[in-house]
Amino acid sequence: MPLTQSEYPQHDATGLAERVAAGDTSASELLELAIARYHALNPALNAVCQPMFDIAAERVNQPLQGPLAGVPILIKDVIQDYAGLASSRGNKVYSQIKAKQHAHLVQRLLDAGAVIMGKTNTPELALKGVTDPALFGRSNNPWNLAHTTGGSSGGSAAAVAAGIVPMAGANDGGGSIRIPAACCGLFGLRPSRGRVSVGPAIGEVWEGANSDLVVSRSVRDSALALDIMSGSNPGDPFVIQPPNGSYRELAQREPGRLRIGYSTRSPVDTPVHPEAVTAVERSVELLRSLGHEVEEAAPDYDGQQLARCFLDMYFGQTAATVDEAHALGAKDKDFELLTRTLAAFGRAMSSSQYIRSHRQWNDFSQSLGRYYQQYDLFMTPTIAHPPMRHERGDIPRKQAQVLELLLATGLLPLMARWGLLENMVNDMARRNLTYVPFTQLANLTGTPAMTVPLHWTEQDLPLGVQFNGPFGSEALLLQLASQLEQAQPWAGRWPAMALSG
Numbered sequence: 001m002p003l004t005q006s007e008y009p010q011h012d013a014t015g016l017a018e019r020v021a022a023g024d025t026s027a028s029e030l031l032e033l034a035i036a037r038y039h040a041l042n043p044a045l046n047a048v049c050q051p052m053f054d055i056a057a058e059r060v061n062q063p064l065q066g067p068l069a070g071v072p073i074l075i076k077d078v079i080q081d082y083a084g085l086a087s088s089r090g091n092k093v094y095s096q097i098k099a100k101q102h103a104h105l106v107q108r109l110l111d112a113g114a115v116i117m118g119k120t121n122t123p124e125l126a127l128k129g130v131t132d133p134a135l136f137g138r139s140n141n142p143w144n145l146a147h148t149t150g151g152s153s154g155g156s157a158a159a160v161a162a163g164i165v166p167m168a169g170a171n172d173g174g175g176s177i178r179i180p181a182a183c184c185g186l187f188g189l190r191p192s193r194g195r196v197s198v199g200p201a202i203g204e205v206w207e208g209a210n211s212d213l214v215v216s217r218s219v220r221d222s223a224l225a226l227d228i229m230s231g232s233n234p235g236d237p238f239v240i241q242p243p244n245g246s247y248r249e250l251a252q253r254e255p256g257r258l259r260i261g262y263s264t265r266s267p268v269d270t271p272v273h274p275e276a277v278t279a280v281e282r283s284v285e286l287l288r289s290l291g292h293e294v295e296e297a298a299p300d301y302d303g304q305q306l307a308r309c310f311l312d313m314y315f316g317q318t319a320a321t322v323d324e325a326h327a328l329g330a331k332d333k334d335f336e337l338l339t340r341t342l343a344a345f346g347r348a349m350s351s352s353q354y355i356r357s358h359r360q361w362n363d364f365s366q367s368l369g370r371y372y373q374q375y376d377l378f379m380t381p382t383i384a385h386p387p388m389r390h391e392r393g394d395i396p397r398k399q400a401q402v403l404e405l406l407l408a409t410g411l412l413p414l415m416a417r418w419g420l421l422e423n424m425v426n427d428m429a430r431r432n433l434t435y436v437p438f439t440q441l442a443n444l445t446g447t448p449a450m451t452v453p454l455h456w457t458e459q460d461l462p463l464g465v466q467f468n469g470p471f472g473s474e475a476l477l478l479q480l481a482s483q484l485e486q487a488q489p490w491a492g493r494w495p496a497m498a499l500s501g
Contacts, residue, residue, distance in 0.1 A: 002024075003029065003033060009498065013068060013216070014221055016030060017068055027115055030071065031056055037163060047149075047154075047156070049077055049120065052085070052118045052119065053118070056115050059116075064115070066112035066114075067227075068112040073115065074116070075119055076155070079103065079212060080212065081106060082116065083099050084098055085098060091124050091133070091334070091339075093325045099201065100201075103200075111228075121137075122155060123154070124335065128338070129174075129175065129383075130388075130393035131153075131180070142161045142162040143460060148389075149180050149184055150181075153170035153171065153176050156170045156180065166217055171210055171213075172188075172443070173210035174436075174439060175436050177215060179451075183383070183461075186464075187215070187221075187222055188222075189213055189226070190442060191212075191230065194446075195211065196211060196226075196231075200235060203235070207317075209313065211448075219485050220248060227247045247478060250478065251479055254483070257291050258287075260287060260294045261294075261298065264280050264380065266384055267301075268307050268433050268437045273386060275385075275455070275457045275463055276381035286484065290483060290487060299378065302363075310440045312349065312353070312354060318343045337404060345416050348417040364444050376476065377467050377468065378467070378468040381465065382451040382463075384434065386457045386463050447468060448471070450467050452484055454488060
């Protein structure tokens with residue numbers, strides 16, 4: 001019997017695939033349901049920026065096989081290239097450049113039978129922890145439309161949280177899987193460096209700090225996605241040891257008694273909201289009730305220095321991307337103010353400064369290595385504050401005016417090169433990282449981390465809890481997540497708009 005509009009979102013991707021395999025529904029019926037929810041909900045959410053309904057309609061009329069056969073999904077509009085379509089990166093220049101071939105991970109989703117029905121919104125060049133590109137407009141959180149979805153995979157998170165699709169592609173160079181998942185009440189796993197190939201158009205993203213996977217409503221869906229998307233391809237810079245079995249099967253095993261350290265202190269000494277502290281403290285109680293040993297203990301590393309190293313990479317990568325666009329004919333006016341500012345800081349940095357900063361990443365890896373000799377996992381808030389209201393993510397008007405003037409006169413790169421803008425850089429860094437100080441550790445060390453939807457605030461806004469693990473420990477993270485999902489289920493918790501849609 002076909003699924004109804006109210007029944008469709010109650011199934012995760014795995015469950016929908018099982019219904020298709022059993023003949024209870026079909027790929028075309030699921031696509032019709034997903035498109036109907038898109039039309040009902042996307043006008044308010046602005047989650048999907050590039051619908052692919054014609055492509056999806058052709059696909060459901062073809063024989064589909066694999067563990068996702070017939071399941072409608074979305075992919076992110078950056079890195080996750082679909083041949084013949086642009087990966088716009090939230091920017092009008094790149095929105096005109098069509099991908100020549102599928103990204104390996106997109107091809108693997110197609111080989112698994114998935115029906116890709118669109119691409120999701122992301123901030124310009126995926127640079128922010130909020131999703132508000134000038135090109136497509138901001139995405140809104142289905143739990144409260146006045147609040148951010150997080151970023152940079154904010155469109156994906158909004159679409160999954162509202163039940164348009166059960167799973168959507170995401171990537172994470174500074175927290176961009178975990179931040180939006182935490183803001184939207186979803187599960188989000190960032191794999192180890194090199195676990196999922198981002199080729200062939202790109203060898204590595206952000207010096208290997210980025211990893212790709214999905215945001216999902218269930219742990220088993222993310223485990224299945226990792227089974228499908230992981231593995232190297234010829235020409236990749238990384239080849240890492242595969243797991244001893246499928247992640248979906250491994251995720252169903254008990255994790256055993258774990259020793260988990262935790263901290264609620266911001267590594268950059270910025271305030272942490274009481275709700276974020278409560279989220280961790282309640283998780284400590286839950287973990288102890290499950291038999292785990294949990295104590296307050298954090299890795300010994302310089303959080304301020306890690307933040308600066310992240311920003312150096314962030315500035316340099318932005319400058320390189322903008323310069324690449326200039327070579328294609330782009331003008332400065334084709335980029336948003338923040339992007340132009342970051343690029344100017346990047347150009348002011350010497351190559352030796354960039355390399356010295358990158359070499360310090362090893363200090364953080366070594367610190368984590370010592371920590372994991374004593375603890376199996378490290379727990380923190382995923383974000384330091386409940387999903388903020390949109391206006392709090394905007395550059396203050398007076399600061400924007402100053403930046404526009406300095407850029408227009410050519411003074412900004414000169415002043416940055418002379419070291420005269422350190423206070424401005426530090427202020428921007430502090431302001432931006434106040435909300436997301438916990439996620440970059442995994443990126444610079446290449447280690448896996450996940451956010452688990454274990455807490456909602458008094459205002460009914462999600463606020464995830466983060467677990468970091470040693471390199472290659474995705475199976476252990478999934479095992480703990482499955483245990484937490486069973487102990488404190490979240491699948492039945494929906495934003496009101498999703499139920500009305």
